[in-house]
Amino acid sequence: MANTAVLVDENVNAWGGGVAPMKASYGKLMMWFFLLSDAFTFSALLITYGLIRFSHPAYDGMIEDFVFSQEYWPIPEKVFEAVPFLHGVSLPLVFVGIMTFILILSSVTMVLAVEAGQRMDKAAVEKWMLWTILGGFTFLGCQAWEWSHFIHGTGGGGASLSWNEYGPSNFAALFFFITGFHGFHVFSGVMLNFIVFYQTTVGKLEKRGHYEMVEKVGLYWHFVDLVWVFVFTFFYLV
Amino acid sequence: MEHENISQVQVQPADKAKIWGIWKVMLFLLAVTAVEFVVALAIPLSILSHPVKVYIYIALTIVKAWAIVGEFMHLSHERKSLIWSILLPTMFIVFLLFILIVQGNAIFDALY
Numbered sequence: 001m002a003n004t005a006v007l008v009d010e011n012v013n014a015w016g017g018g019v020a021p022m023k024a025s026y027g028k029l030m031m032w033f034f035l036l037s038d039a040f041t042f043s044a045l046l047i048t049y050g051l052i053r054f055s056h057p058a059y060d061g062m063i064e065d066f067v068f069s070q071e072y073w074p075i076p077e078k079v080f081e082a083v084p085f086l087h088g089v090s091l092p093l094v095f096v097g098i099m100t101f102i103l104i105l106s107s108v109t110m111v112l113a114v115e116a117g118q119r120m121d122k123a124a125v126e127k128w129m130l131w132t133i134l135g136g137f138t139f140l141g142c143q144a145w146e147w148s149h150f151i152h153g154t155g156g157g158g159a160s161l162s163w164n165e166y167g168p169s170n171f172a173a174l175f176f177f178i179t180g181f182h183g184f185h186v187f188s189g190v191m192l193n194f195i196v197f198y199q200t201t202v203g204k205l206e207k208r209g210h211y212e213m214v215e216k217v218g219l220y221w222h223f224v225d226l227v228w229v230f231v232f233t234f235f236y237l238v
Numbered sequence: 239m240e241h242e243n244i245s246q247v248q249v250q251p252a253d254k255a256k257i258w259g260i261w262k263v264m265l266f267l268l269a270v271t272a273v274e275f276v277v278a279l280a281i282p283l284s285i286l287s288h289p290v291k292v293y294i295y296i297a298l299t300i301v302k303a304w305a306i307v308g309e310f311m312h313l314s315h316e317r318k319s320l321i322w323s324i325l326l327p328t329m330f331i332v333f334l335l336f337i338l339i340v341q342g343n344a345i346f347d348a349l350y
Contacts, residue, residue: 022320032324043331051338055345063283077278092279100271108264111310115257119250206247222310226303232271233299237278238292 031216035223038185042227045178046234052170068156074167076236082149096236099142100228103186106135107225110193114218117211122200125211129197132221136190143183150175175235182231185224192217263309270298270305 014021022029057072066078077092084095109131116124150172152158156165164172196205196217205211277286277294286294308314313321 022317022323024316024320029320032320036324036327039328040331043334047331047335047338050335051342051345054339054342055349057346057350093275097271097275101268104264104267104271107306107310108260111260111263112257115252115260119252120247121249121252122247124252219311222306225310226306229299229302229306233274233295237274237295 025212027212027216028219031219035219038223039227042181042230045174045181046230049174049178049234052174056168056170068166070168072167074171076238079150079166080146080236082154084145093236095142095146096232099139099146100232102135102139102142103225103228106132106139107222109135110218110221114211114215117205117214120206120211122203122206125200125205125214126197129193129200129214133190133193133197136186136193136221139186140183140190143179143186147176147179178231178235182224182227185227189217189221189224192220260309263305267302267305270302274298 024032053073059066059069059072059075063075063078066075068074068078080096081090081092082095083089083091083098109128113125113128113132116128150159153165157163158165159172159175161169161173161176163169166172196213199205199213200211205213274295277291281291283291313324
């Protein structure tokens with residue numbers, strides 16, 4: 001026993017293999033690099049929105065006198081001012097604010113699921129994953145309502161990919177493309193969250209000895225929240 | 239008996255301070271969003287012009303992104319090499335932003 005020694009070579013190359021030099025597993029690193037590439041895609045879409053918006057004339061009158069026209073880019077708070085069950089009431093950006101709140105809240109329940117997983121607390125992981133899934137579905141429901149309202153319009157003909165009552169045709173096309181691409185990410189996230197919730201419930205992750213899958217889908221879910229923060233600013237506020 | 243021993247999992251107790259820290263990040267995000275709403279709807283353009291408002295939105299958005307990526311996604315607590323591997327490539331985004339702003343103005347000047 002006295003002869004047992006552990007050899008630690010301080011000069012061993014951290015990048016020579018056999019160790020995790022970034023103290024993160026292969027799966028987590030790959031999720032990070034996937035999200036980086038996804039960030040490029042979303043940035044390209046949002047920057048394209050900026051390019052197209054600023055190659056159209058801006059409305060330069062008083063906000064109170066604003067009317068929809070094909071001649072200039074619309075003011076977003078005049079387009080997105082409807083809330084379910086409150087027809088005809090002008091509540092600018094309130095509904096999109098509620099959607100932001102829902103997504104931030106579901107991000108918190110995701111962090112709590114990760115935290116529970118690190119403590120091997122199966123029941124708590126199940127509970128918080130379920131809340132996260134519920135938050136995701138609620139957000140998708142809100143988005144479905146918003147799309148429906150946007151498409152049917154407020155009596156001016158509504159919107160399609162080629163024409164819309166709110167402004168230049170590119171406005172609606174970009175709305176569908178950007179919020180649709182984000183919404184599809186939310187949908188995929190809900191599916192991934194459900195798979196991990198299922199694996200937790202049947203005890204697969206507990207048997208594995210760690211809940212790192214929760215951390216990986218957690219990274220994806222927070223990224224979806226992060227993208228919404230940018231969509232909220234650059235599509236609805238600016 | 240042996241099987242029972244294998245399936246036993248040690249559940250660690252929750253750290254109250256850590257969980258309160260998570261909720262604090264959420265409250266911070268909500269507060270920043272509330273400030274954005276105030277700037278957008280409550281402050282008239284005569285006090286803050288539209289370009290000034292846009293700069294405030296962008297600054298607050300970066301603050302929110304930092305809270306989400308740093309705390310929720312845990313990046314602030316990772317190794318320096320991982321942090322820089324993620325942050326440095328995003329400068330290409332700034333590069334694209336710069337190019338397309340110039341290009342957008344050029345298109346506008348050509349059309350109007």
